[in-house]
Amino acid sequence: MTTLSNSKMRPDFTIIAGMVRPGSWVLDLGCGDGSLLTFLKGARGVKGYGVEIDDTNVCAALEAGVNVLQSNLERGLRSFGDATFDMVILSQTLQAMHNIEGLMHEITRVGKEAIVSFPNLRYAPNFKQLEAGRMPVSDVLPYQWHDTPNVHLCTLLDFEDLCEQVGLVVAERIALAKGKPVTDNPNVNGELAIYRVKKINSALSGLPQE
Amino acid sequence: MASNQSVSQSAGTVSPLLARFDAPFIFRSGKSIPGFELMYEAYGTLNADKSNAVLVCHALNASHHVAGIDANGDEGWWDNMVGPGKPLDTNRFYVIGVNNLGGCFGSTGPKHANPQTGKPYGADFPVVTVEDWVNAQALLADQLGIDCFAAVMGGSLGAMQALQWAIAYPKRVRHALVIASTPKLSAQNIAFNEVARQAIITDPEFHGGHYYEHGVVPANGLRVARMVGHITYLSDDVMGERFGRELRDGLQYGYGAEFQIESYLRHQGEKFSGYFDANTYLLITKALDYFDPAAAHDGNLAKALAPARGVGFLVVSFTTDWRFSPAKSREIVDALTANRTNVSYAEIDAPHGHDEFLLTDPRYHALARTYYERVWNSIGSRT
Numbered sequence: 184m185t186t187l188s189n190s191k192m193r194p195d196f197t198i199i200a201g202m203v204r205p206g207s208w209v210l211d212l213g214c215g216d217g218s219l220l221t222f223l224k225g226a227r228g229v230k231g232y233g234v235e236i237d238d239t240n241v242c243a244a245l246e247a248g249v250n251v252l253q254s255n256l257e258r259g260l261r262s263f264g265d266a267t268f269d270m271v272i273l274s275q276t277l278q279a280m281h282n283i284e285g286l287m288h289e290i291t292r293v294g295k296e297a298i299v300s301f302p303n304l305r306y307a308p309n310f311k312q313l314e315a316g317r318m319p320v321s322d323v324l325p326y327q328w329h330d331t332p333n334v335h336l337c338t339l340l341d342f343e344d345l346c347e348q349v350g351l352v353v354a355e356r357i358a359l360a361k362g363k364p365v366t367d368n369p370n371v372n373g374e375l376a377i378y379r380v381k382k383i384n385s386a387l388s389g390l391p392q393e
Numbered sequence: 394m395a396s397n398q399s400v401s402q403s404a405g406t407v408s409p410l411l412a413r414f415d416a417p418f419i420f421r422s423g424k425s426i427p428g429f430e431l432m433y434e435a436y437g438t439l440n441a442d443k444s445n446a447v448l449v450c451h452a453l454n455a456s457h458h459v460a461g462i463d464a465n466g467d468e469g470w471w472d473n474m475v476g477p478g479k480p481l482d483t484n485r486f487y488v489i490g491v492n493n494l495g496g497c498f499g500s501t502g503p504k505h506a507n508p509q510t511g512k513p514y515g516a517d518f519p520v521v522t523v524e525d526w527v528n529a530q531a532l533l534a535d536q537l538g539i540d541c542f543a544a545v546m547g548g549s550l551g552a553m554q555a556l557q558w559a560i561a562y563p564k565r566v567r568h569a570l571v572i573a574s575t576p577k578l579s580a581q582n583i584a585f586n587e588v589a590r591q592a593i594i595t596d597p598e599f600h601g602g603h604y605y606e607h608g609v610v611p612a613n614g615l616r617v618a619r620m621v622g623h624i625t626y627l628s629d630d631v632m633g634e635r636f637g638r639e640l641r642d643g644l645q646y647g648y649g650a651e652f653q654i655e656s657y658l659r660h661q662g663e664k665f666s667g668y669f670d671a672n673t674y675l676l677i678t679k680a681l682d683y684f685d686p687a688a689a690h691d692g693n694l695a696k697a698l699a700p701a702r703g704v705g706f707l708v709v710s711f712t713t714d715w716r717f718s719p720a721k722s723r724e725i726v727d728a729l730t731a732n733r734t735n736v737s738y739a740e741i742d743a744p745h746g747h748d749e750f751l752l753t754d755p756r757y758h759a760l761a762r763t764y765y766e767r768v769w770n771s772i773g774s775r776t
Contacts, residue, residue: 208733230733232730232736238741241760242756242763244737245737245760245763245764246763249737251737251738252730252736252738253739253740254738262723262726262730263727263730267731
């Protein structure tokens with residue numbers, strides 16, 4: 184389910200760590216080889232579980248010392264109760280999922296908050312490649328159109344529309360390009376978007392204190 | 394000690410050991426026996442602080458002979474998993490296999506004399522439960538001076554014992570490896586067991602469980618029991634692939650073993666009835682049926698597993714296992730995650746059904762090996 188599972192340190196890791204409170208109980212969906220959880224354990228002292236579908240990744244995550252649960256995210260998260268986790272993380276996994284709306288509901292049901300990161304299709308260099316007549320290929324989108332697991336690419340604006348549609352509020356948004364934060368027109372200049380979201384009703388009961 | 398042997402070997406020639414317990418043993422049923430013996434085997438070397446011991450629990454038809462070659466030249470039932478350089482590496486760990494109480498491979502069971510009557514216990518041997526087995530295993534650990542197992546591991550009914558260890562003795566087990574198991578039998582599982590029991594009990598040679606005194610064994614019943622059991626260990630696909638509708642010698646229009654599958658099941662039944670005790674088979678099926686740790690907690694498995702919070706778990710299931718399906722293992726995993734217990738879970742997509750846990754599936758063995766690396770690292774001393 185993970186798209187870039189085997190790169191040890193992805194640019195979104197430090198941003199995600201900044202959005203997670205120390206000692207949080209986290210669920211990392213599409214945890215790959217467990218590198219994000221390992222990083223968060225070191226950086227923020229988090230504990231929790233990773234969910235992964237791929238056999239090789241499950242073994243790698245086990246080797247990394249992560250609590251890994253082999254499961255298909257498309258089947259939902261029924262095994263976890265409401266608000267079980269302080270934070271649910273979907274790091275560059277969203278775009279590879281089929282039932283995105285259902286998953287957005289599920290992650291904000293089992294998590295008090297959720298972090299979602301994904302590649303921005305509208306990122307200017309991607310757009311340029313499209314204008315030149317080709318599907319974009321980059322470090323963040325390393326696949327050819329015919330063998331990509333990324334079936335649901337979107338833009339920041341698209342994602343924010345979906346959040347509104349499913350009753351989520353954006354608590355935080357950081358866009359990165361070449362690993363650095365972008366503030367100017369992120370929907371065009373951001374290569375990778377990282378959002379912290381939560382349900383509207385839980386947002387009314389107070390924002391998280393950092 | 395060699396830490397990571399690349400070449401795996403056999404545990405070599407092994408001899409069983411007998412442990413004697415002189416205090417009365419009280420079963421969950423309230424019945425008791427005045428004392429008992431447990432037959433066990435051990436592989437590897439117990440380290441100075443006795444922290445590298447791993448207990449391997451057997452399922453329905455196996456024994457204390459887990460690895461290596463015994464005096465009869467027979468290979469241990471989990472020899473592909475346990476041995477020097479194997480996933481459970483006896484160069485590192487001191488591995489113990491125990492024939493459970495009520496068994497028929499040397500531990501006190503129905504074949505043995507009831508000290509009160511001087512005759513074999515037969516059907517009078519108290520009905521054993523998984524809890525009883527684990528309590529008896531704990532007494533063996535006491536005798537060996539093992540305060541805490543690095544891990545307790547089992548498949549199927551063996552895994553229920555690993556689970557029970559974590560519930561009953563959470564301070565005495567660091568890790569539990571729960572393979573192809575279930576937190577309780579389904580009605581269908583119990584139904585299959587009941588067919589097996591009825592086959593034995595209604596055999597004219599059963600004599601109410603006291604067949605030893607008549608110098609006979611209910612071999613027919615045991616054969617049928619084994620045949621029924623065997624069907625549940627294999628997947629439909631594998632049975633189809635291996636036997637299909639293949640005939641041995643064309644249609645004979647009779648009741649001989651015409652289809653290869655009939656011949657195979659008869660052979661399995663025949664082999665089994667030659668070495669297994671019918672009363673032990675009855676006892677073990679009851680232990681399976683009774684196991685339900687959640688029952689004492691209104692069916693809440695998470696509550697039942699709450700004492701096991703400090704134990705690390707590896708749970709493994711196999712996609713084609715219809716006896717104890719992955720959904721059953723997931724119930725265990727869900728209860729553990731609800732308690733925030735350290736657990737990893739793998740669902741191996743493999744064709745062979747329940748029996749897969751005994752086979753050499755590279756993904757499954759890689760997981761076990763990797764998890765034992767974690768177990769090894771969790772042991773403070775490695776002398």
